[in-house]
Amino acid sequence: MENQITKRTEQQLKASQTQLQKTSPLTLKALTKNTLKLKAAFPTLPEEFYDIFLERIKVHDFTDERLNKAIDRVIDTCVYPTPTIANFIQADKDINDSIPQFNSGPGR
Numbered sequence: 001m002e003n004q005i006t007k008r009t010e011q012q013l014k015a016s017q018t019q020l021q022k023t024s025p026l027t028l029k030a031l032t033k034n035t036l037k038l039k040a041a042f043p044t045l046p047e048e049f050y051d052i053f054l055e056r057i058k059v060h061d062f063t064d065e066r067l068n069k070a071i072d073r074v075i076d077t078c079v080y081p082t083p084t085i086a087n088f089i090q091a092d093k094d095i096n097d098s099i100p101q102f103n104s105g106p107g108r
Helices: 002-023 028-041 047-059 064-077 085-098
Strands: none
Touching: 028 064, 047 085, 064 085
């Protein structure tokens, strides 16, 4: 019985953490850190790329955590000489689709 309670508590904590990650705003510190990481990994990207990139991550409501994970995923998996903005949006979608979503209704 105690093991079931512990497991349920862990699931609830993971669900809460996932919700916080989705709602916490993108900070300037995380944006700067990740932009520098991106520039180091892909030094040939033109400066204009970053203007559009910033616009698109805002439209898609990226958070610090989501941006970090998406950039890491693209750095690890990019098969072209330079990534596209779509690579980051798709990486974020793939990561978020792989996170289990827990329902917190009666009897769950």
